[in-house]
Amino acid sequence: MAVELLTLLFNGLAYGVLLFLMAIGLSVTMGMMNFVNLAHGAFAMLGGYLGISLTTRAGVPFLAALPLVFVAVGAVGAGIEVTLYRRFYRSPQLTHVLFTIGLTFMAVAGATYVWGSQIAAMRVPDWLIGQTMFLGLQVGSYRLFLLLVGGAIALALVFGLERTRFGAMVRATVDNRRMAQSLGIDVGRVFSLTFALGSGLAGLGGALAVNFLGGIQPAFPLGYLLVYFLIVVTVGGLGSTLGALAAALLLGLADAAAKFYAPVIASFAIYLVMVVLLMWRPHGILGRR
Amino acid sequence: MAETLLAVESLSAGYDEALVLHEVGFALAEGETLALLGRNGMGKSTLLATIMGHTRRHAGAIRFAGRDIARIAPHLRARMGLAWVAQEREIFSSLTVTENLTVAARPGAWTVERVYAFFPRLRERRASMGNQLSGGEQQMLAIGRALTTNPRLILLDEPLEGLAPVIAEQIAQAIRRMNREEKLTTILVEQHAQIALGLADQAICLERGRIAYAGAAAALANDLATLDRLVGVRKEGARAISR
Numbered sequence: 261m262a263v264e265l266l267t268l269l270f271n272g273l274a275y276g277v278l279l280f281l282m283a284i285g286l287s288v289t290m291g292m293m294n295f296v297n298l299a300h301g302a303f304a305m306l307g308g309y310l311g312i313s314l315t316t317r318a319g320v321p322f323l324a325a326l327p328l329v330f331v332a333v334g335a336v337g338a339g340i341e342v343t344l345y346r347r348f349y350r351s352p353q354l355t356h357v358l359f360t361i362g363l364t365f366m367a368v369a370g371a372t373y374v375w376g377s378q379i380a381a382m383r384v385p386d387w388l389i390g391q392t393m394f395l396g397l398q399v400g401s402y403r404l405f406l407l408l409v410g411g412a413i414a415l416a417l418v419f420g421l422e423r424t425r426f427g428a429m430v431r432a433t434v435d436n437r438r439m440a441q442s443l444g445i446d447v448g449r450v451f452s453l454t455f456a457l458g459s460g461l462a463g464l465g466g467a468l469a470v471n472f473l474g475g476i477q478p479a480f481p482l483g484y485l486l487v488y489f490l491i492v493v494t495v496g497g498l499g500s501t502l503g504a505l506a507a508a509l510l511l512g513l514a515d516a517a518a519k520f521y522a523p524v525i526a527s528f529a530i531y532l533v534m535v536v537l538l539m540w541r542p543h544g545i546l547g548r549r
Numbered sequence: 550m551a552e553t554l555l556a557v558e559s560l561s562a563g564y565d566e567a568l569v570l571h572e573v574g575f576a577l578a579e580g581e582t583l584a585l586l587g588r589n590g591m592g593k594s595t596l597l598a599t600i601m602g603h604t605r606r607h608a609g610a611i612r613f614a615g616r617d618i619a620r621i622a623p624h625l626r627a628r629m630g631l632a633w634v635a636q637e638r639e640i641f642s643s644l645t646v647t648e649n650l651t652v653a654a655r656p657g658a659w660t661v662e663r664v665y666a667f668f669p670r671l672r673e674r675r676a677s678m679g680n681q682l683s684g685g686e687q688q689m690l691a692i693g694r695a696l697t698t699n700p701r702l703i704l705l706d707e708p709l710e711g712l713a714p715v716i717a718e719q720i721a722q723a724i725r726r727m728n729r730e731e732k733l734t735t736i737l738v739e740q741h742a743q744i745a746l747g748l749a750d751q752a753i754c755l756e757r758g759r760i761a762y763a764g765a766a767a768a769l770a771n772d773l774a775t776l777d778r779l780v781g782v783r784k785e786g787a788r789a790i791s792r
């Protein structure tokens with residue numbers, strides 16, 4: 261019983277960390293520019309497919325492919341921000357929604373064209389397959405890897421945002437864009453960099469997710485992924501990194517618990533949790549607005 | 550006569566289509582302080598926001614240090630030496646006091662250390678978050694934050710508003726030191742007209758977005774009829790604060 265619970269906790273946290281990596285960029289960029297980027301999941305999908313291509317076709321080792329995916333998807337994100345998104349910051353949010361949904365469908369079609377509609381899986385090194393003993397617990401090696409790597413990145417991110425000057429600029433811009441500008445902060449540049457970082461992390465998360473989810477399909481960014489991202493953002497509170505982390509871990513745990521104890525109502529239970537949380541704290545558990 | 554630092558010429562501006570300011574013009578020399586007066590809703594804050602670049606300009610020029618800045622972005626105006634202390638203070642609530650001071654600091658005479666020496670109260674609160682401060686502390690921080698960008702011109706929007714008299718007096722003293730000792734060029738919007746006029750060299754009054762008076766601050770301070778007409782007589786208690 262206790263072992264069961266600990267395993268559940270472990271799996272839930274591993275999933276939560278993965279969700280955090282994929283969703284944090286959406287939370288920060290939405291908090292900063294009020295830009296509703298529903299295409300954020302497409303970056304995760306791109307990361308997943310890039311990871312698959314790099315490891316299986318190009319023969320790049322898994323561990324080397326991860327930073328490459330991060331950089332490549334980050335660069336794509338920056339390119340899209342500069343050429344497309346930038347024109348829409350002053351538009352109404354309905355425009356954002358329609359535009360980015362359209363982009364998502366294009367991304368899905370593009371992925372189907374390039375990678376096919378079948379489920380694609382990733383090859384991971386042998387040491388990431390099977391089970392390992394961790395703190396006296398028999399756990400999946402890949403999940404342990406996810407938890408450690410994802411946890412380290414999440415900590416670095418929170419630390420960077422809290423302790424560096426760039427992090428302070430990001431927070432200042434989320435708090436009050438007009439005042440940040442009035443003090444000489446180039447808000448557009450801060451946003452571009454943040455957007456690139458967020459896209460890169462989504463891509464990295466997507467690459468890490470492939471093996472966790474047992475493969476991905478082109479519809480990846482349209483399905484539950486988008487819904488889960490939005491849950492992380494709204495429950496965590498727009499623009500709050502710690503809030504997003506808390507929400508992602510909670511969601512990961514709730515998902516693992518629901519699938520284990522009540523598989524029939526699992527997907528329903530998640531939304532119930534979300535509704536209750538949002539009724540309790542409409543601006544998110546750690547949100548300010 | 551010192552060189553002109555800011556020259557506003559037939560400036561008309563507002564929000565979207567609605568004009569708030571009509572053909573406003575004035576000039577401010579380096580080292581001078583200008584009191585910007587007028588009743589509520591007359592356009593004082595809008596004029597400061599327009600100089601900073603946050604409103605819609607319909608016509609006119611804003612020359613700062615010899616360059617027309619009317620079309621350049623707010624952050625570039627700030628880097629040229631404009632600083633704005635907004636009426637609502639607009640402290641970054643998720644930054645600590647120290648971070649509020651360092652986040653946009655630029656090199657120059659005003660370091661964080663110097664701001665702390667200027668406002669010792671802020672040093673005591675340095676680790677507090679922006680949203681944990683009292684009104685007076687917020688105002689000190691808003692001014693200190695503007696100072697650490699080492700501006701050539703500081704725009705102060707009702708810095709004494711809503712503060713207890715003792716705190717208002719401290720802030721007024723600080724502004725006086727900025728003007729007299731540091732020779733920092735200042736535009737001061739203030740409801741307490743006599744305090745503002747006591748600190749300023751020149752004064753302008755806005756009435757429904759137009760300049761209704763422009764002249765020496767000392768002259769306006771003695772012209773109670775004009776003051777009463779354009780600004781309204783203030784509680785006399787206010788006068789005691791600064792003189």
Ligand SMILES: Nc1ncnc2c1ncn2[C@@H]1O[C@H](COP(=O)(O)OP(=O)(O)O)[C@@H](O)[C@H]1O
Pocket residue numbers: 564569587588589590591592593594595596
């Ligand atoms: N953000 C805004 N959008 C639209 N109208 C505004 C805005 N801010 C102020 N106004 C209007 O502009 C006019 C001048 O306001 P303001 O500049 O704040 O006056 P003051 O600072 O002299 O009290 C008022 O009629 C006010 O309603």
Ligand SMILES: [Mg+2]
Pocket residue numbers: 593594595636706
């Ligand atoms: Mg005002």
